[in-house]
Amino acid sequence: MVTALDPAALLEGVREGRPRAVGRAISLVEASSPLVPALVAGLAPDTGRALVVGLTGSPGVGKSSAVGALVARLRERDQRVGVLAVDPTSPFSGGAVLGDRVRMQEHALDPGVHIRSMATRGELGGLAAAVPAALRVLDAAGCATTLVETVGVGQSEVAVAATADVTLVLLAPGAGDGVQLAKAGVLEVADVLVVSKADRDGASALAQELRAMVNHGRTEPGAWAPPVVLLSSTDRTGLDEVLGAVEDFVAHQRASGGWERRRARRARGEVEQLVLARVRADAPGGGGELDRVAAEVAAGRLDPYEAARQLLDTPSGR
Amino acid sequence: MVTALDPAALLEGVREGRPRAVGRAISLVEASSPLVPALVAGLAPDTGRALVVGLTGSPGVGKSSAVGALVARLRERDQRVGVLAVDPTSPFSGGAVLGDRVRMQEHALDPGVHIRSMATRGELGGLAAAVPAALRVLDAAGCATTLVETVGVGQSEVAVAATADVTLVLLAPGAGDGVQLAKAGVLEVADVLVVSKADRDGASALAQELRAMVNHGRTEPGAWAPPVVLLSSTDRTGLDEVLGAVEDFVAHQRASGGWERRRARRARGEVEQLVLARVRADAPGGGGELDRVAAEVAAGRLDPYEAARQLLDTPSGR
Numbered sequence: 001m002v003t004a005l006d007p008a009a010l011l012e013g014v015r016e017g018r019p020r021a022v023g024r025a026i027s028l029v030e031a032s033s034p035l036v037p038a039l040v041a042g043l044a045p046d047t048g049r050a051l052v053v054g055l056t057g058s059p060g061v062g063k064s065s066a067v068g069a070l071v072a073r074l075r076e077r078d079q080r081v082g083v084l085a086v087d088p089t090s091p092f093s094g095g096a097v098l099g100d101r102v103r104m105q106e107h108a109l110d111p112g113v114h115i116r117s118m119a120t121r122g123e124l125g126g127l128a129a130a131v132p133a134a135l136r137v138l139d140a141a142g143c144a145t146t147l148v149e150t151v152g153v154g155q156s157e158v159a160v161a162a163t164a165d166v167t168l169v170l171l172a173p174g175a176g177d178g179v180q181l182a183k184a185g186v187l188e189v190a191d192v193l194v195v196s197k198a199d200r201d202g203a204s205a206l207a208q209e210l211r212a213m214v215n216h217g218r219t220e221p222g223a224w225a226p227p228v229v230l231l232s233s234t235d236r237t238g239l240d241e242v243l244g245a246v247e248d249f250v251a252h253q254r255a256s257g258g259w260e261r262r263r264a265r266r267a268r269g270e271v272e273q274l275v276l277a278r279v280r281a282d283a284p285g286g287g288g289e290l291d292r293v294a295a296e297v298a299a300g301r302l303d304p305y306e307a308a309r310q311l312l313d314t315p316s317g318r
Numbered sequence: 319m320v321t322a323l324d325p326a327a328l329l330e331g332v333r334e335g336r337p338r339a340v341g342r343a344i345s346l347v348e349a350s351s352p353l354v355p356a357l358v359a360g361l362a363p364d365t366g367r368a369l370v371v372g373l374t375g376s377p378g379v380g381k382s383s384a385v386g387a388l389v390a391r392l393r394e395r396d397q398r399v400g401v402l403a404v405d406p407t408s409p410f411s412g413g414a415v416l417g418d419r420v421r422m423q424e425h426a427l428d429p430g431v432h433i434r435s436m437a438t439r440g441e442l443g444g445l446a447a448a449v450p451a452a453l454r455v456l457d458a459a460g461c462a463t464t465l466v467e468t469v470g471v472g473q474s475e476v477a478v479a480a481t482a483d484v485t486l487v488l489l490a491p492g493a494g495d496g497v498q499l500a501k502a503g504v505l506e507v508a509d510v511l512v513v514s515k516a517d518r519d520g521a522s523a524l525a526q527e528l529r530a531m532v533n534h535g536r537t538e539p540g541a542w543a544p545p546v547v548l549l550s551s552t553d554r555t556g557l558d559e560v561l562g563a564v565e566d567f568v569a570h571q572r573a574s575g576g577w578e579r580r581r582a583r584r585a586r587g588e589v590e591q592l593v594l595a596r597v598r599a600d601a602p603g604g605g606g607e608l609d610r611v612a613a614e615v616a617a618g619r620l621d622p623y624e625a626a627r628q629l630l631d632t633p634s635g636r
Contacts, residue, residue: 037623044621132622260616267622268612272594274626279593294586298578303362304450304585305355308592312630 007035011042017080017141022114029133030118032277040133043140050082050139053246054148054164056189061172062196063149065233071107073239074145082138082146083107085117086131114138129273131163132266162269165253165262166246170194170231171210173202187213190226192245198230198238224252279311325353329360335398335459340432347451348436350595358451361458368400368457371564372466372482374507379490380514381467383551389425391557392463400456400464401425403435404449432456447591449481450584480587483571483580484564488512488549489528491520505531508544510563516548516556542570597629 013021028035055063067083074081107113118130131148138146148164169190174197187193193214195207210228227245231238253259279290289311296302302310331339346353373381385401392399425431436448449466456464466482487508505511511532513525528546545563549556571577597608607629614620620628 037621040623041621044618048618264613264616267615267625268608270622271608271612271615271625271629272597274622275593275597275629276590278626278630279590290586290589294589295582297585297589298582300362300366303355303359304588304592305358307585307589308596311589311593312596 007038007042011039014043014137014141015046017111017114017143019111019114022137022141023116025137026116026118026134029130029137032130036133040136043136046140047136048139050135050143051145051166051246051250052135052148052164053145054150054167055170056150056167057170057172057194057196061170062233063170066170066194066196066231067147067149068106069231069233069236069239070147070242071113072236073243075107075110075112079144080112080142081114082135082141082143083113083115084131084134084138084146084148085115086148086150114141114143129270129277132270132273135163163266165259166191166249168192168194168242168246170196171206172197173200173206187226191224191249192242193226193228194238194242195228195230196233198232199235203230222256224249224256224258325356325360329357332361332455332459333364335429335432335461337429337432340455340459341434343455344434344436344452347448347455350448354451358454361454364458365454366457368453368461369463369484369564369568370453370466370482371463372468372485373488373512374468374485375488375490375512375514379488380551381488384488384512384514384549385465385467386424387549387551387554387557388465388560389431390554391561393425393428393430397462398430398460399432400453400459400461401431401433402449402452402456402464402466403433404466404468432459432461447588447595450588450591453481481584483577484509484567486510486512486560486564488514489524490515491518491524505544509542509567510560511544511546512556512560513546513548514551516550517553521548540574542567542574542576 010021010025014025025039028039055067057063064085067085071081071083107115116134118134135146135148167189169187169192171193173195187210193210195203195210197203207228207230214226214228227248229238229241229245231242250259253262293302293307293310297304297307328339328343332343343357346357373385375381382403385403389399389401425433434452436452453464453466485507487505487510489511491513505528511528513521513528515521525546525548532544532546545566547556547559547563549560568577571580611620611625611628615622615625
């Protein structure tokens, strides 16, 4: 029995990969509990091993089905797997419903799969701080791979790319958004392009179109050219091809130094979010001065640079 | 003649609304010049008056044309107008090309219109810090209204909504993305819904569909129900209706206290970005410790909470 009042037992439970302990730890992270810094520090020696795979794409492109099928394949390889379904698109409504979690039910009773959905709670940036900590929990729990699924329109896929070691961008035939997405810069964050719903008409035409785009865009010698892989979650075909493309990318990254650069960028983003959390009123150990100085700035009584300087120079409680 | 070496003359030029001074000041902001804090502080007494109107919508929906037409209408009302075209969708490519700036050429020689495009320069968050400062420059330069145009897919329109006093979401008939956008949460940030390309088939059907969605979604008494307005930039019809809806919204916000809440939120975001800028290596007055501690975190030698604490406790150069 794990309780929030026994941090040592919680740490132990997470390290052993016990589902209740993992769930409890991520709940603490989501709630910005004052226990989180100690939890993250305690788990630190057991982290850094998990591969974080981001999946993004427009609504309806089949992300949840793809995640479900990939989890099944990784389980057949005896990997412990984490799934984080992130929905950053409704910050003003205070959290969206992930209806398609239903599709993940085949893994709901598997203790080797940790599934969690996270949504913003009104506050922009709250999720940005919570996701890296949740990834640390899943990492320490022994998940060799964690799949991070987000609704990928605009900057959310950038956030995934900043968090993930590998980013898969999913596109479906007939969705008619291939060109639009390419224009909007989504292809730029893709390490692997996945044509989902490959059992449908138009899948190979879309794949061809994407390959032409990739070849047109990348010319640097030695640069990674995102492969285009066909995946059918219904037929369960293309799963090994997707996972193989991920492995190829990781090997390329390790050889080119890109792996370290990306991990450093991720750490940078994580620390930045914690710096912000500390100057916000509601953060553990935070000075709580942000609201006060922001009101002064809004009223024109303080300029924003002076406000930032004051926040950084306030020693309150730190 | 204004030079970067004469801050007093630059301040004076911005206050007088001289185009070269305004352009130079925004360039300093974009480049994170060490002169920016003094510039912003110096302009502070002359800011807080401009109305910031955000325009967002999918690529191809006609945002630039709408901005061009609205600018023309505001000029007929003898307002000085600012335009900021923000493209946050290509952070990894280091800045996208705003090809449709061509459509703004009718205003290029008008000294009463300040037009500027801003794109990210590789660094996520750089734009988030620069946009509020650029808005302050335009405000001090006497722009009664500044239109901020962004590519609205995903979280970018959230960033607009966080910066703007009023957010217009544009949708075009036949783009087929009405329902998708509604799902993705775009409607939640809309204060006014604009059906652009109203001269085309399907415009009134789309308007009806949107009105039904708005009426379905909002039930709180006294809450603002976003009006749906038809606009044709080609025929120049609907411009007064759009501007009227903006005025109605502002009146509603002022009466309900929403105006102050939004301005406080904007100030909060601005100060947060400056806090981050100061812990980054390249920021004016920054401690430059972020890269060092992030590398320690990435290597597993430091936990991220301790890293954040160290950054906030470092007095270097502050």
